[in-house]
Amino acid sequence: MTQAPTPTADTVRRLVRTLLANQKGDETAGGPEVRPVGEDAEPATWWVGTRQVLRLALDGEMSTRRLRELRLRELVRPHIPVAVPSSVAHGEWAPGLICTLDTRLAGGSAEEHRVSxxxxxxxxxxxxxxxxxxxxxxxxxxxxxxxxxxxxxxxxxxxxxxxxxxxxxxxxxxxxxxxxxxxxxxxxxxxxxxxxxxxxxxxxxxxxxxxxxxxxxxxxxxxxxxxxxxxxxxxxxxxxxxxxxxxxxxxxxxxxxxxxxxxxxxxxxxxxxxxxxxxxxxxxxxxxxxxxxxxxxxxxxxxxxxxxxxxxxxx
Known part of the structure; x- marks a missing residue:
């Protein structure tokens, strides 16, 4: 079973630079600002600047689900009237462990805003x-x-x-x-x-x-x-x-x-x-x-x- 290393801000920053190496938008030589979304000791989801979010699979099963999710979102997208995230890039962040860099959808959660x-x-x-x-x-x-x-x-x-x-x-x-x-x-x-x-x-x-x-x-x-x-x-x-x-x-x-x-x-x-x-x-x-x-x-x-x-x- 693949053992996930501990994600750090430096790890995430280097990873994002690698994922975006062939794309425009790498804002600074030091890489974009990154910060964990949650408060977990080993956060698996990170904000990347203001427009993207990076998600790290922490085990093989999660990697399989992440890859399936990328394809499923494309299948679902034409059928529903609300947005789903688009993938900017994906790859391995550790041997056998997938990461996905997605667009960040604008808005809050249902815990912040009441549905009209x-x-x-x-x-x-x-x-x-x-x-x-x-x-x-x-x-x-x-x-x-x-x-x-x-x-x-x-x-x-x-x-x-x-x-x-x-x-x-x-x-x-x-x-x-x-x-x-x-x-x-x-x-x-x-x-x-x-x-x-x-x-x-x-x-x-x-x-x-x-x-x-x-x-x-x-x-x-x-x-x-x-x-x-x-x-x-x-x-x-x-x-x-x-x-x-x-x-x-x-x-x-x-x-x-x-x-x-x-x-x-x-x-x-x-x-x-x-x-x-x-x-x-x-x-x-x-x-x-x-x-x-x-x-x-x-x-x-x-x-x-x-x-x-x-x-x-x-x-």
Whole structure:
């Protein structure tokens, strides 16, 4: 297994100069200004000047995903109404480890800017476009096909986690009881053709402008072919359940995938907060986990109008 060296600013600066050796834009003899995006001890993502971002694969599996992502973005680009990053250059930054230098999309994250009503139409276009991407072509690029998750198994696990959160005064477990075994059975994934799923529509991967428009989507390395409700769930955690369900409805999804996505998000939010609580950390819980829990449990009109215990089969 390839062992990644520790990335440093000097390493990154030299690497960028090498990647850009045959292109214009190497601003100074010392190379562009670089700084890590995060606060990790070994940061894998670096800002390069003001217009580019360098991402370093830290293991062989990540290298494979990074190369696949480059090809997948080109396949997706014509189908969606929002931007995806363009690759400026790529290569190896260590033996067997890939790096990619991408354009930086202008805007903030969904944690910084609230999505507007027009932004919801952007999200609807994203979901519509993902459904139109040819699945066979995505699979030839190496995008894996994954089966839908069992909502019943998730329901049971989240129910137990809710009790642990209740003991810490973090959550009222009676809220989970609204997802009964009958309801979970009615919200199994539909039998339709699987679609391309981004599978990581987090707030950090949505590029939002100050006016609430969705200007771009990052983080395509984890894309799969599978259950579109997973992306509805991701949006519920990122921008709130009402906005996510409105966007999915505009994209042509019916009550079943919308409500399935809602409950996937709710179960995930409960489980993630409980995992953090039980992780043994003596510090405060990450605020974002509480924010995601609140977003997932926002009420939606579709839920109020649907009786999952007695309704006919949902579309």
């Amino acid at each position: 009503a027009v932004g919801e139409t952007d999200l609807a276009g994203l979901l519509t476009g993902l459904r139109e991407v040819p699945v066979r072509r995505a699979e030839t690029l190496g995008v894996p096909r994954v089966p839908p998750r069992s909502l019943e198994s998730l329901r049971r696990a989240a129910g137990e986690a809710a009790e642990r959160l209740a003991a810490a005064d973090e959550f009222a477990p009676r809220r989970m009881r609204r997802l009964t075994p009958v309801a979970a059975a009615r919200l199994t994934a539909g039998s339709g053709t699987p679609v391309l799923v981004h599978h990581a529509l987090t707030g950090a991967h949505l590029v939002i402008s100050v006016d609430g428009r969705v200007r771009g989507v990052l983080g395509w390395a984890g894309a799969v072919v599978g259950d579109p409700a997973e992306d509805i769930a991701g949006l519920a955690l990122a921008v709130g359940s009402p906005a996510a369900v409105r966007a999915a409805t505009l994209a042509g999804y019916g009550p079943r995938p919308c409500l399935r996505g809602l409950w996937l998000a709710r179960c995930d939010a409960v489980l993630h907060l409980a995992e953090a609580l039980n992780g043994g950390s003596t510090g405060p819980l990450p605020p974002l986990l509480r924010v995601r829990l609140r977003r997932a449990w926002e009420a939606i009109m579709l839920e109020r109008a649907t009786d999952l215990g007695s309704a006919d089969d949902l579309p």
